[in-house]
Amino acid sequence: MSEVSIDIHRDGTEVTESLRRDVREGLSARPxxxxxxxxxxxxxxxxxxxxxxxPEYYPTRAEREILARRATEITATSGMRTLVELGSGSSEKTRLLLAAGTAHGTLREFVPLDVSSSALSASARAVAAEYPRVAVHGVVGDFTAHLETLPGSAPRLVAFLGGTIGNLVPAERAKFLASVRAVLGSGEWLLLGTDLVKDTDTLLHAYDDSxxxxxxxxxxxxxxxxxxxxxxxxxxxxxxxxxxxxxxxxxxxxxxxxxxxxxxxxxxxxxxxxxxxxxxxxxxxxKFRPEGVRAELADAGFAVRRWWTDRKGRFGVCLAQVRD
Known part of the structure; x- marks a missing residue:
């Protein structure tokens, strides 16, 4: 089992105060x-x-299909020494990148960031047991507030998967992407998963399962x-x-x-x-269109180097690099 360390940037007091602010603001609004x-x-x-x-929730399977086919290419192209995952959860799909990085011989450290300390602790220890040559440095925090705390040696690959960027409105997305760009050095990488626009029935069933x-x-x-x-x-x-x-x-x-x-x-x-x-x-x-993803990344200072979809064209993953 590799070394595991966890930094905590959201303790119970901070979590409660942040929730209190959001509840006061959000539940006093219309709507x-x-x-x-x-x-x-x-x-x-x-x-x-x-x-x-x-069965209705296609995004995870579609994204996993892409990563299974492209993990080796992602690793070889980025040369990642540190893999950072934002909103890591169980880090299930990320294991495809961990396996490829270990096989390639460049990956030395995995940095998962998640708001849930219990989920982060469990997944960090599971990854450390599965990949004993990769040091695991977990961060309990909010990806909209604690990016500047991310550790790891260059070149880093920041993975933001699952279509989670879609949970942000356009102004929030612009701010978030700019903050990722600000913490990355020249030539470092962002791997971004985006759910794509498709027929309404498929979308609604994915968010209202039987x-x-x-x-x-x-x-x-x-x-x-x-x-x-x-x-x-x-x-x-x-x-x-x-x-x-x-x-x-x-x-x-x-x-x-x-x-x-x-x-x-x-x-x-x-x-x-x-x-x-x-x-x-x-x-x-x-939900996104490819040209929109490229434009938002360009505005934040990234250049898209690779773009992939699953075989059915439901989901997109792009590998973007910081522009000098």
Whole structure:
């Protein structure tokens, strides 16, 4: 088993204060909203892992197909010495890159970053046991706030997979990509996974599965608010809704109140009233076109060196390099 170290940049106090700010702002807005990062306590991480195995949820399989075919090329092209994964979760797909990097002989360190300390700790130790020649340096943090803390020797490859960039609105994406560019040196790399625009039925089924796992995942954000801020949300009083916004080309996940209700959130000093049918937007998941991905990366200072899709053209992965 290789060496494992974990840096913690989000302790319990910081997490609670950040959640309190988001709850006050989001649940006082019209329409109401909550950031999707609050899905991911231990229960939420487990539910999302289940989602990735559902027959309707194609993104994980499509991205894995690309990585399985291209991991050796990614490793050889980048020459990565350090692999950084943002929003690492269980790091399942990343093992394809770890295996290729180990076989290539250049990879020395793996740096997973995740908001969930429990998920990060478990996956870091699993990777260390599986790849004993690769040092594992985990970071508990938020990829929108703690990128400057990322360790590792150059050349680094930052992997941002799963289409997670689609959870950011365009202005947030621009800020995020610029922040990644700012922490990378000349010639370093970004590996970006993007879900592509496709027929509406396929998209909606991916976010509203027949087994109801996505619905439970969506409602988990209310349980997180209950646990950390003493709220009295009844998650069963909210319907899970997946909505396709054709103009913005993104999926919105919503929680719609089944009845009028008043929710008390004492640790945020907030009382929230809901009309029947009123919703909270809990996630957006933007879908992309190749030319749009290239343009956003160029604006942030990256040049796309490789672009791949799965055989059905559902998902895109690009390898981009910092421009001098």
């Amino acid at each position: 109401k909203w909550l950031p999707s990062k609050w899905f991911y306590d231990a229960t939420g991480s487990e539910l999302f892992d289940r989602i990735t195995t559902l 087994r109801g796992v996505t619905a439970e995942f969506n409602r988990n954000v209310l349980r997180v608010v209950n646990t950390h801020l003493g709220a009295d949300f009844d998650p069963s009083a909210f319907d899970h809704v997946a909505h396709w916004d054709d103009c913005r080309e993104w999926i919105e996940m919503r929680l719609a109140a089944r009845r009028p209700m008043t929710v008390s959130i004492p640790d945020a000093d907030l009382t929230v009233r809901f009309e029947r049918g009123e919703y909270v937007r809990t996630e957006i998941s933007a």
